[in-house]
Amino acid sequence: MTKLLLSVHVLAAILAVGSITVAASMFPRYALQALDGEGGRAAGVAALLHRVCRGYALAGLAVPVFGIATAARLGVLGDAWLIASLLLTALAAGLLAAVILPGQRRLLDAGSGAEGARSRAARLSMLTGVFNLLWATVTVLMIVRPGSTTGA
Secondary structure (H helix, E strand, C coil): CHHHHHHHHHHHHHHHHHHHHHHHHHHHHHHHHHHCCCCHHHHHHHHHHHHHHHHHHHHCCHHHHHHHHHHHHHCCCCCHHHHHHHHHHHHHHHHHHHHHHHHHHHHHHCCCCCCCHHHHHHHHHHHHHHHHHHHHHHHHHHHHCCCCCCCC
């Protein structure tokens, strides 16, 4: 059962979080192109990237759910590396839900030539980078696991 839980946890992380990191990273570029009037294609791509981020954010809820279930089966719920990973995961999820997704929506709704769009897109790019860095840190913690007995 532990192997199944871990498999679902890892697959959910790769598919959901991986998709969000790529789509969120690409979004500001296409949103700016759309705001600069570079055609409807850029606006359509930006809207699609936002939908990908929103949809996979919901699917991404499976990552901590199956991660916690796996940790419980392994008896590591109290380990510092897991607690740190959970805190970083919560921080990343909060950043996505409270800042990145609403920021994307605001850029989509801004309309052509919106004032301040470039600075909002730059801020969104930076925050997306922070989001990606949080997930990279969680990934490293999951692999290295301080105190692990795997010999890694």
